[in-house]
Amino acid sequence: MVSTAPYGAWPSPIDAALAASHDGKPEYVGTVGDEVWWVEPRPAEKGRQTLVRRRPDGSEVSPLAAPWNVRSRFLEYGGQPWAAVPRETGGPLLVFVDFADQRLHVCEPDRPAGGGPRPLTPLSPVGGGLRWADPVLRPELGEVWCVLEEFTGDGAGEVRRVLAAVPLDGSAAEDRTAVRELTDDRHRFVTGPRLSPDGLRAAWLAWDHPRMPWEGTELKLADVTADGRLTGTRTVMGGPRESVAQVEWAEDGSLLAATDRTGWWNLHRLDPETGESVNLCPREEEFAGPLWRVGHRWFQPLTHGLVAVIHGRGATALGILDTETGELVDAAGPWTEWAPTLAVAGTRVVGVAASPRTAYEVVELDTCTGRARAIGARHADPVDPAYYPEPLIRTFVGPDGRDIHAHIYPPHSPDHTAPADELPPFVVWAHGGPTSRAPLVLDLEIAYFTSRGIGVAEVNYGGSTGYGREYRDRLRERWGVVDVEDCVAVAEALAEEGSADRARLAIRGGSAGGWTTAASLVSTGLFACGTISYPVLDLLTWASGGTHDFESHYLESLIGPLAEVPDRYRDRSPLHRADRVSGAFVLLQGLDDPICPAAQSARFVEAMAGRGVPYAYLTFEGEGHGFRRADTMIRALHAELSLYAQTFGIGAPGIPVLQLAE
Template sequence: MSSTPHLPYGTWPSPITVEAVGDASGSTSWPCGAGDENWWCASDPATATVRLLRNAPGHEEPVPVLAPGISVRNRSLGYGGKPYWVRAAEAASDSHLLVFTDHRDQRLYRAEVSRLGNAVEDGFPASVPLTPADPPDRETCWADPVAGPDGTEVWCVRETTRAVTGPHDADPAVRTTREIVAVPLSGAAADDPGALRVVARSHDFLCGHRISPDGRRLAWIGWDHPHMPWDSSELMIADLRDGIAGEPVRLLGGSHDATEVSVSQAAWAGPDTLYAMADPDGWWNLHRIDLATDRPTSTAIANVLPRQEDCAGAIWRVGASWFAVTPYGVVLPHGNGAQRLSRWSPEDGVLTELADGWSSFQGDLWSDGERILVRAADPARGSALLSVPLAPGSGPALRTRPKSDDPLASWKPLPERRTVYDAQGRPVHFILHRPTHPTASAPQGELPPLLVQVHGGPTSAAGVTADLEYSFFTSRGFTVADVDYGGSTGYGRAYRDRLRGQWGVVDVDDCVTVARALADEGLADPARTAVRGGSAGGWTTLACLVHTDVFCAGTVLYPISDPARWRAEQTHDFESRYVDTLVGTLPQDRARFDIVSPAANADRIKAPLVMLQGADDFICRPDQATCIVDNLAERGVWHRFLLFAGEGHGFRRADSVRRSLLAEVALYREVLGARIAPDVPLHADAPLGGHTDGP
């Protein structure tokens, strides 16, 4: 029997290659059903497109719905909204009706899609435009199509941005409008914009528009600058007359009487009853709203499921959905960190768990009343798209695809939810990924290098599965700690609000707290602790390198570095006032900006870093990265800068992910020693020195 090899942490051989990570870097989103078929969007790292896929019982292997080259996504809010709607084929029909947005021109299209099993082999449906092409001075995108009251239209959120005409309108907030618009399914509006009908207007931002079952009313969520929707947003309602909303009335939410309330979602339970997720008590809980029958006002609003745990998340995308009203009750996830998916009965208030063994559920849940489709995850089970039957006794939640054997399972850690406490006794939550290998182990007494991962948002949360990118490192002997720092969602408003006015302080302190706690526990080497993150996580990574000496290196992806310039015309409309909440307002808070800004304090960065940036990023523009890189170059600090042509905010191409990982390995070899990850070949295009170059 061969003995287990003792190899230093960080040098273990692993079959998880940069190519494997790049090929697996895609994601799934927006599940939907059409009869017994399951539909969803899947990003394809090989083509940098989003394919619309489907399967069904007996046809489990996914097949694409539309021809190659069509990318089913849109630019709504900068991060994309729900890009399609499908009406299932009726008994006498062989085809489903699909409406979708094509990223190439952002127009709305329709297609007649044959039932799965009836489609012509290797054939794809023809796409017919429903909305007009943009003139040169305007960009339009469409999100979250829903069926209109009479079935002849889809109603969408239309986002329109005028081109810049001068310094007076460089700010996207003055050039961007959003409306709920009816689009005829006949295609009449493709060449005639006059065939479109504006249904409703109310706020700078709109989402979640839903029509009452009797077609008399429209509900939606809106918010205005400078608020973000997780801070203050309003549930609106209006009567519909001839397909146009009357004067809207606020039912719930917003900033009133020195308080703020966020509404995440609303759904109809009947012509005069709405359910909504709102947080007047500090948690996104389920509220029932009873409406007057003769006017759009409420007669009663009640928190029907009061719990000190969140049952929804933050609105980052138009069309997000965390709960569904069904004939069997309201289905929703709930929990602090770890979640359960349950059905709540309005009759007796009982919660019945529906997906035993799963502990995380994404905010694009779909239901037809008889079943739920939801993306679920759990450390022990990985991730899957679940189909959950709702009728009592109808069976358990099932994967829509059978779980396949994972040849890399032995090299993947079992993620652990952990909580530590900062110097003030406040909790800091994180996910721990330990070094994992089927045969290798480290010499006794040695501590592993630690990578502190900082998620973006910053109003986001860490994942709970063995991410292959993390496993690339843990299988080689690294520890990874994915930190849900103050500001993260899933732990109530008070935890989110810890970051307000404290960006660059609380997030940094929480990352340091986790790093020191793991070192004190003997789970990480404090002298070999690095930090990594993208977008807002890139900000925190830079701030950690500026304001602390805890981290020996940093990997920074498409960051914010100068908050004074990451605002107004320097970013996109959705986040153009976000720094008002995170840092403060200018010019009165200039001193605070100067204190926390990594760009203003770049001279304090002594640790080597890798900077990775998309050339086409309009959310965090390349100059947010280059101002840091230029400073490091002037002072001779080791760094590597890669600017990826054709990439935006978040890398979609497998090759970009591969090159990013190679650059990161080069960084750790520079800082932690040449023996780090010796089985990863660094090619000529991934040098070890301090270089600035493109892909």
């Protein structure tokens, strides 16, 4: 029986604890012989990430029990944290980064006696210490090759990055000099090495400030000597305005690279001898994405000239590309979004995929039969899927007639409806990055609101990836303008067409989305309230050593050179416009956040005191940039729902009341 109740007050079986328990997704998949391994989040275990090993018989075990936490802090956003190889005897050899000390460890999980993890790299008392990512095991040399991030002082920018070889015998565990550096540190940023099939060459990516990797990178190539040294390093692709997002070796010794030289990240074959390249599948689609973490893999070569590729415009698909004919055949299945992690073994392809009705799961494709199936982290409906939202893919018209891509999730419940004369409240979600994209997948956080009668609009505003470089470049020097205008345009269009209540519009976001939320509250007057999570609030502080090294020059493209447009930095910062905040808000901040430090949020709250605007400021010990712990996520969702209930005048029974100050 369907009951009538006001929007926002519908009872729902999707509570905050359920949403928190399903937060995160499997990532960093790999094949180890006939086994598939991946990293999986554990929100209930203080947010640790564990390694899962799927055996050929389908059983799953973790080779690393708690408290081991397989997660690198490389560039603060992390990167590929593990590698393993099968051996004829003794089982696999595993190396991994543990989050607690950021040391590289080695483990022989099939040898319980003496096979437990032991450190391979030393601790460093300097700054952020030593951090490792994107490892490649080289047992024949007795080494593991990776990318090393080494802090040389206490400042966030006092850091160098090189390719390095770590001995597997543990001799470097207490001796930094035993780590063999493979490259110099002339480039500020590098990814891990990719070795040619014959082991005689290595390729990797490099870039320097002020560029971000989606703005311009260089594809580096070097010869590998018999004793494992790199010589003759040269640049063979890329530049200041060409982003090479990934490089791999094909079995014939040619290089495969995803570059956006055409305006789209397309897959190219590169002759390492001549430097000549061929676009293997010219399309106005993306075959790669923004390199926020080293070790992202959008494509992987198979045999006989076939390549597994993740591609699409907006939504993504897994396809098999024939590099000789250019024919691209997509895998069948319900999945509409593939994460940037692929691995291959023989004719098998393994990835992580989701859809609007399923959360992310580990999927295996047999290229011989064309059969794809979920093999790990399988989606299981924790509640009746009738409570899941039913999203709409929409394109709206923004200022100057520009298109704006968005996913609209109207309120939806199988057993409740609203009075006929009532319009629903809506919350605009601004994604982080800002060079990123909101995927169209089942998210129980969204369902938490829609099943209660609150609509959600995810906006892939100008600057988002997935729609080509021109769309991405809309945000150049216009951050805080285009993103805000696009979010406003979507909200106003929903109100104009009668899909949303203009008086009950909210906005929320984290990180760069937190910036967009705060910037909207100080500049538009449209939103009644907002949820701001671990945000950027003061551009001047952020650009002057107030964040980590990776993004320390990001604002030069998003805002403009500080020396040339200092007033723009001040005028766009929500901190310096706190007197213009037009709606209530809750500010959520991790106290261990190195990317958007809590000091900015604290200063913003101080500036709001006594201004008559209702607000709350919640901080979380042990949380960094993005929340990982179940108890944190539960408290944050409760606070957000209570804010909307109080602002929109709706009931929220059973939800702790958020205390608002003014």
